[in-house]
Amino acid sequence: MLEGKIKEVLLVASGDLRLSANQDCWATQDAMEQALTAAIEKQGWKVRRAHLYDAVKKHGFIDSQKMGMEVFRNVDPDQPIIVAESVWQYSHHVLAGLTTHRGPILTVANWSGMWPGLVGMLNLNGSLTKAGVVYSTLWSRNFDDAFFVERLSEWLSTGKIRHDQSHVKDFDLVKIPVKEETAGREFAKKLKAKKSIMGVFDEGCMGMYNAIVPDDLLHATGIFKERLSQSALYAAMLKVKTEEAEAVLNWMLDKGMTFNWGEDPKSDLTREQTLEQCKMYIAALRIADNFGCDTIGIQYQQGLKDLTVASDLTEGLLNNTDRPPVVSESGDVLYAGSALPHFNEVDECAGLDGLITYLLWKELGMQGDNTLHDIRWGEHFQGNGIDDFVWVLLISGAAPASHFINGYKGAASDRQPPMFFPFGGGTLKGVSKPGPIVWSRVFVMNNKLHCDLGVGECVLLPEEETQRRWKETNPQWPIMHAVLDGVTRDQMMARHKANHIQVVYASDKAKAHEACRIKAAALAELGIEVHFCGDVKFE
Numbered sequence: 455m456l457e458g459k460i461k462e463v464l465l466v467a468s469g470d471l472r473l474s475a476n477q478d479c480w481a482t483q484d485a486m487e488q489a490l491t492a493a494i495e496k497q498g499w500k501v502r503r504a505h506l507y508d509a510v511k512k513h514g515f516i517d518s519q520k521m522g523m524e525v526f527r528n529v530d531p532d533q534p535i536i537v538a539e540s541v542w543q544y545s546h547h548v549l550a551g552l553t554t555h556r557g558p559i560l561t562v563a564n565w566s567g568m569w570p571g572l573v574g575m576l577n578l579n580g581s582l583t584k585a586g587v588v589y590s591t592l593w594s595r596n597f598d599d600a601f602f603v604e605r606l607s608e609w610l611s612t613g614k615i616r617h618d619q620s621h622v623k624d625f626d627l628v629k630i631p632v633k634e635e636t637a638g639r640e641f642a643k644k645l646k647a648k649k650s651i652m653g654v655f656d657e658g659c660m661g662m663y664n665a666i667v668p669d670d671l672l673h674a675t676g677i678f679k680e681r682l683s684q685s686a687l688y689a690a691m692l693k694v695k696t697e698e699a700e701a702v703l704n705w706m707l708d709k710g711m712t713f714n715w716g717e718d719p720k721s722d723l724t725r726e727q728t729l730e731q732c733k734m735y736i737a738a739l740r741i742a743d744n745f746g747c748d749t750i751g752i753q754y755q756q757g758l759k760d761l762t763v764a765s766d767l768t769e770g771l772l773n774n775t776d777r778p779p780v781v782s783e784s785g786d787v788l789y790a791g792s793a794l795p796h797f798n799e800v801d802e803c804a805g806l807d808g809l810i811t812y813l814l815w816k817e818l819g820m821q822g823d824n825t826l827h828d829i830r831w832g833e834h835f836q837g838n839g840i841d842d843f844v845w846v847l848l849i850s851g852a853a854p855a856s857h858f859i860n861g862y863k864g865a866a867s868d869r870q871p872p873m874f875f876p877f878g879g880g881t882l883k884g885v886s887k888p889g890p891i892v893w894s895r896v897f898v899m900n901n902k903l904h905c906d907l908g909v910g911e912c913v914l915l916p917e918e919e920t921q922r923r924w925k926e927t928n929p930q931w932p933i934m935h936a937v938l939d940g941v942t943r944d945q946m947m948a949r950h951k952a953n954h955i956q957v958v959y960a961s962d963k964a965k966a967h968e969a970c971r972i973k974a975a976a977l978a979e980l981g982i983e984v985h986f987c988g989d990v991k992f993e
């Protein structure tokens with residue numbers, strides 16, 4: 455691709471904003487970069503890091519937007535560049551530089567569950583897609599497999615990589631039963647006419663540019679943002695009485711949920727931290743009710759993590775139809791008999807999807823408790839009647855207890871890792887129950903809303919395999935063992951435009967296909983460009 459120029463690729467690594475996370479994850483990143491560099495050198499190219507290891511900070515990541523801009527000011531904008539990721543990273547650290555980079559861009563992640571590097575790369579891919587930046591993407595376990603080596607060579611010689619995307623079919627080109635199309639469109643027309651409010655507690659989490667839906671695109675779906683503040687949430691928590699928090703905690707204990715409490719608040723979850731989370735749950739519902747919100751999202755990290763406990767327990771409870779009752783200051787039960795769909799990490803694409811899914815499932819006679827997960831990692835699994843690629847869908851704190859084997863009885867709250875959350879707070883974790891699912895992802899591309907939709911199966915893995923997968927990732931976080939029907943690992947990685955994926959259960963497989971088709975029609979009616987992915991039956 456660079457006839458007549460030196461065969462040299464620049465390498466940058468975007469990191470977290472949190473020093474503790476960057477330091478803890480540096481060794482893995484360093485090892486990944488060495489393996490990647492060896493693979494590139496084998497093809498006759500040199501690799502040069504565009505920024506160096508910082509001996510004072512003890513890591514070699516770009517750890518702010520400011521630093522990212524400085525790094526990009528000093529690179530040749532026409533040189534090929536690789537963003538190498540093996541950790542969770544903040545996309546805005548490198549987004550500015552990449553938007554004006556003219557040379558070929560390649561994002562690469564290591565196929566490992568250890569740190570959320572694949573998640574970080576998928577977030578960057580979604581952000582670049584939304585920003586209209588052309589890029590290619592690749593992943594590998596050891597950077598020596600044929601899939602990786604061939605595509606790396608394609609990128610080095612042509613500046614792009616073409617992946618197999620034959621699993622994607624546009625909804626516009628497909629015919630579904632008229633009755634279902636009408637059902638979906640009628641549901642959407644009613645929703646759009648009624649209008650809904652999306653409460654956003656501090657927009658934009660951890661540089662996730664892809665997760666912010668431009669207001670005009672959202673308005674076209676009938677949903678309008680109410681911009682709220684995490685400071686107001688904290689202030690409202692201070693007004694909640696301890697007896698009220700105790701009642702929420704006792705409700706969970708009566709349901710049989712486990713709290714893994716310890717003594718040292720620096721490293722253990724304590725009862726006090728859980729009570730603070732219960733106060734946050736009550737405060738969130740009260741604020742949502744005051745503003746008439748139909749769904750809310752708490753940013754949950756920057757700002758909040760420096761002040762109080764993590765919001766995970768709150769989030770998981772909100773997403774569950776069966777949850778502890780909360781009354782307003784005047785004594786009315788809030789959102790009685792219903793979840794208040796919550797979008798983790800204020801991912802507004804997930805918020806839009808989560809609200810529509812919850813309401814549509816209700817209309818279809820199914821329970822619509824849903825959540826996003828990170829696409830964290832995965833491996834082929836053989837045994838227990840399974841011979842498939844099984845994804846590790848894992849989110850950094852909470853999923854609704856109705857998703858877990860044994861519901862609240864199967865749910866536990868573990869302390870969030872101190873490197874991410876210094877003030878602690880517990881998660882709401884469990885192993886998702888086996889059953890048919892519908893998965894989806896709303897994303898922004900070419901300044902339009904799009905949605906990928908598919909069906910799949912949450913499978914039951916042997917206990918030791920679940921434990922192994924948890925050990926390889928984050929055992930504190932809720933896990934779903936998912937098979938995505940008709941979508942290979944590599945098709946998914948090449949296509950998916952976000953770190954998150956939305957999942958909801960269906961009562962049986964036929965109903966999953968039907969609901970997926972109806973949801974597609976509903977989204978299309980809202981002006982969203984829908985794409986079926988994998989084996990979705992059209993009738």
Ligand SMILES: C[C@H](O)[C@@H](O)[C@@H](O)C(=O)CO
Binds near residue numbers: 799874
């Ligand atoms: C705690 C971590 O920073 C997580 O927030 C991160 O891994 C994600 O879940 C990103 O979606």
